[in-house]
Amino acid sequence: MSRATERPRSAAEWLQFASAGVIVMVMFYPAVWMVYSAFKSNREIFRTPFALPGEWKWGNLIEAWNVGGLGTLYLNSVFVTVMAVSMCVLFATGAAFAFTRLEFPGRTLMYRVLLVGLLLPPPSVAIALFTQLRDMHLLNTHWALILPGAAWQLAFTTFLMRSYFLSIRPDMEEAARLDGANTWEIFWHVSVPMVWPAMLTMIVLNTIAVWNELLFALLFVTDDAQRTLPVGLVRFSGYHSTDYSLVFAALAITTVPILILYFILQRHVIAGLTATAMD
């Protein structure tokens, strides 16, 4: 698209390009620095912090992977995220469908109650939730992260799914109802396909949130075999705080795949955020 409109740039446009470029480069540099430092020896990190590694030590990555048990952490994070996100998006879509397409007593009240969750900070219930999960015998299981994780994303997800439902006229659903479809069929065969783009966006945004969650993961899971990546990373960097190359390697292993995934899915991430902020 740009090729066709690429007229010569004016001086002001070059200035804009240059200043934006400098700011973006300076801010992005720490990420690049982290990646190539992961391949250096501790000595090199000390002596020449800016230089590229003299010899690319892939062994750092393997060592960090093994020492930190990053494989387990990854698997735990994937499981928790997949479960929490699918639960949250599915339930929120159902709730948004009910709030916009169905009539039932208490509809407005329920929605209002749900909105409370938009403003509450998670630390405000962390302790009570801890004792509650203990009494439910869920501490140190992945469910201690999945259920609260999904619950805390619900308000925001329902809120946005609802506004998406409101932006679509209910004609299709009404037509299906005239054809004799029951509510369940309407939901699955008419509404879900229609709001699928919004669901996809919510999947992406919730994945970022749940994947990165630290507070609950720190408090509710203390068993090393069940931990998720963010907690694992903080603990790892605490244990090996003097072994710079090892921590850099662990950092690179945990962040680079996410960054690559982000650059692939960039359009969805940004479209999603845009939708959230507009309403």
Add this chain to the structure above:
Amino acid sequence: MLFAAPAMLLFATFVLLPLGASVYYAFTYWDGFSAPRWAGFANFTRALTDPTFLMSFVHVVLYILATLVFEVSFGLFMAVLLNSDRRGFSLMRGMFFAPVVLSMSAAGVLWKFVLDYRTGLLNSTLRSVGLGDWAQPWLAQPETALLFICIVSGWKYAGFYMVIFFAALRRIPRNLYEAAKLDGANGVQQFFAITLPMLKQNVIVCILLAVTGGFAGFDLFFTMTNGQPFGATEVPATWIIKQAFDQNQIGYGVALTVVLTVVVSVISIAYLKISERGHVTRY
């Protein structure tokens, strides 16, 4: 109603129930194991005379004010700067946003290296340009620790606000700017006369996000300093966790969470009421 039931059930169990329980436990002495004993307002009087807790609110307010500068304002500035169809800008927007998808713990660990006294990127840069005297143990001295946490927070979240403002900028009709140009307005005048008023609604939402998000701030503080040095970066969330889990004073910790909830609710409701007067937010 059946369709709303799973969501409401989940929400009630893991958000509303602990919220209600908090209010009850806040009035008790409780170590988390034996039966809670009624304490009346003792926990609350203690909270209001707990200097660290009160200071933690000062810190979090400073942090929120800083996020308004480093995240919201800087994000707005970058949205304007990166608003171009020219080649390269789309990539730059993508790069600028990238830190948002990283976890706070990864960002915290990474920046601890950047700010490290001996080997950190910042001090190395200063030394290499001959300003070695300026090198400081940034996170280890009370005067600079909080400031640098705010900066890291800005690094992480400015992209988020940039994207929001950028999308809004795209909706401003071009002809407004053309009219302004004909009237002889320069770039800065156009920004204050057109851009800012047109973005009013987004600015209001972003400030609300920054304020509620700021009070919930935990990850970065925990990862980078956990309240150190000398309590200079203690925020409500980190202090609450210490009280409840390191000192086994669940009752007192819960009381602190209730105070936090009340403060956040009052501020956000007041804020929404004020902004609703301009018919700008539609909750």
